[in-house]
Amino acid sequence: MKHAPGSAGRAWLDEAVRKIEADFNRSADTHLIHVPLPRFPGIDLYLKDESSHPTGSLKHRLARSLFLYALCNEWIGPDTCVIEASSGSTAVSEAYFARMLGLRFIAVVPASTAAPKLDAIRFNGGEIHAVDDPRTVYDVAQRLAAETGGHYLDQFTYAERATDWRGNNNIAESIFSQMAEERFPIPSWIVCGAGTGGTSATIGRFVRYQRHATRLCVADPSHSIFHRHFADRALSTLPEGCASCIEGIGRPRVEPSFIASVIDRAIAVADGDSIGAMRALSARLGRSVGGSTGTNLLACMQIVHEMAAAGAEGSVVTLLCDGGERYGCTYYRDDWLMERGLCWQPAETAVRAFLHA
Template sequence: MNALEILAAEERRGPAPRLHAFPLPAEWGVTLHLLDESVHPTGSLKHRTARAMFRHALRTGRIREGTTIVEATGGNAAVAEAYFARLLGLPFVAVMPRRSSPEKIERIEQYGGTCRLVHPPLAIYDEARRFAEECGGYYMDYLANGSRAVAAEGEDDVGRVLLDRVTPEWVVVGAGSGATSTAIGREIRRRGLDTQLAIADPENSAYFPGWALGVDDYATGMPPRIEGIGRPRMEAGFTPSLVDLVVPVPDAASVAGMRILQEVAGLRAGPSTGTALWAAFQLAAKMCRERRVGAIAMLICDDGALYENTYCSEAWLDGKGLNPLPWVDAFGRFLETAKLPLTSEHL
């Protein structure tokens, strides 16, 4: 079995993501659907993107037998790439900031990956490129190449998977590399749908101000605190022309969204899903004000169990200056009144 056949077999074996319903009041006439991408073997949406990137690199000759795969991240993307590298019998090296948590290092190493720790944090990109050249490997660079690979390998497109299941008024997603939002935006247009695409953006991320100002290379220079989405600069894989709205979301509201999702719907998810939930509720409140009915769809991006020692820890949240409790109350009031404050000034 060659490498592409191995990837195809892995995809066939994988569980189909379930479409969950968040229990909004029936009298609103607004429904909220969540496609659960945490069911993949490595527990996140990045699993699908990594598989597309390996397929694309194999088909374009960038990966061959024995090629060392290099990536510059310690997050879910690195975990997924380590998984696929091991599946194909390839060495994998994640270049990560020196202060990366032991849990992140362990997740990569459990799939046979090796972690190279560097300082300062922004040096990981140059170091990954340098190391790949030195060892004759391939720097995957999911930030630059994720959208391109997903577009080329359309059979593994989350936009197709979602829109085969539901035709919503809005789709709400976060943006990291931009691969997911671009894939969904392209699929909406390919189908000729009236569906609109909204991006939920955490604090310090460049996507909201860049989109609002029409500056495609906008940069904040400050790393977002919500893992998995948001960037200090607008990445090349993000396509503003496919986006109808970008919703800025307070970080504490993202954490509150995690809690509400579990308490009300019984679904565990990470903070990026909490970010999207806040934006989805903003859109639901708007639809209720305008007396419009219809569906909203979003993704469960990863499993909340991955964040037991961080976003699920009161001590960790205190250390980061994040207090989700006022936002939890705001979520609760929304489910009773269909009204949601736009900023912390209204809490």
């Protein structure tokens, strides 16, 4: 990889960090949306709307942190080709920051990645390197980095260490700050998915550092390793051919950034149920959301029902990870779902009832 040499390189690095920090200062924090639950008057549900970032997803935070981490380690210089292995959304955000710094960016993505995500990567100046087998994205990204003399950002390794989990406006600090004036300011539960594991690591560590009573639940696709690993730490990979269609979360292997010890619970969600919940929430909000948000909501619904059955009151916070615009050709097409044998209608009906009186 190419390093920034001498004082000239240091000047470039200083300017690169300034540009990223200036972009952050121009962006307001993402909204925290209260979703009333008329059937559960003692429980409040909130969605942290990460779709309002400039690149449209939760991964904007991660991409910013990864670039700052690589810059401050002097792994990236003015001529470095930046490479990432991604299911799409992280690459969209990283392409945005690479273009800001005038750097070439290559995204190694599964060939099955939704076309609108690929279009967004290209729109931000990134290049696409598609692979047929999603398990090869890591090795291909490393090979391209070696061939170009570039830097592999490697979100799956560095996500949990690139973000300052103690504070500095990470997503956990933002959630607790925005909850401060709510009826139940300290959430009983925070629910999030896991792709790299960086978000769950940040939230879990922050909760413990601040000594909050909040518990953390990872909502994980059924065909993912994370919930299996949480239950049995000896499990680290899925069998060949076992994969989820929910982009952005769920992995066939336990990623280095996934820290199971800071998680209190994991709930497995079938892909069809995620789609049904996604569609029900989109109808409730009047705008479309992505599949991973449906996964989160299904887990929230289970937790809320359990709290109500126990006579408990409190708040539950989850993430609206991205908008549904990127999935118009997949999750929002009935024929696409039926071709894959996904049954979403029962979950959609159940979630509609959960969200309405």
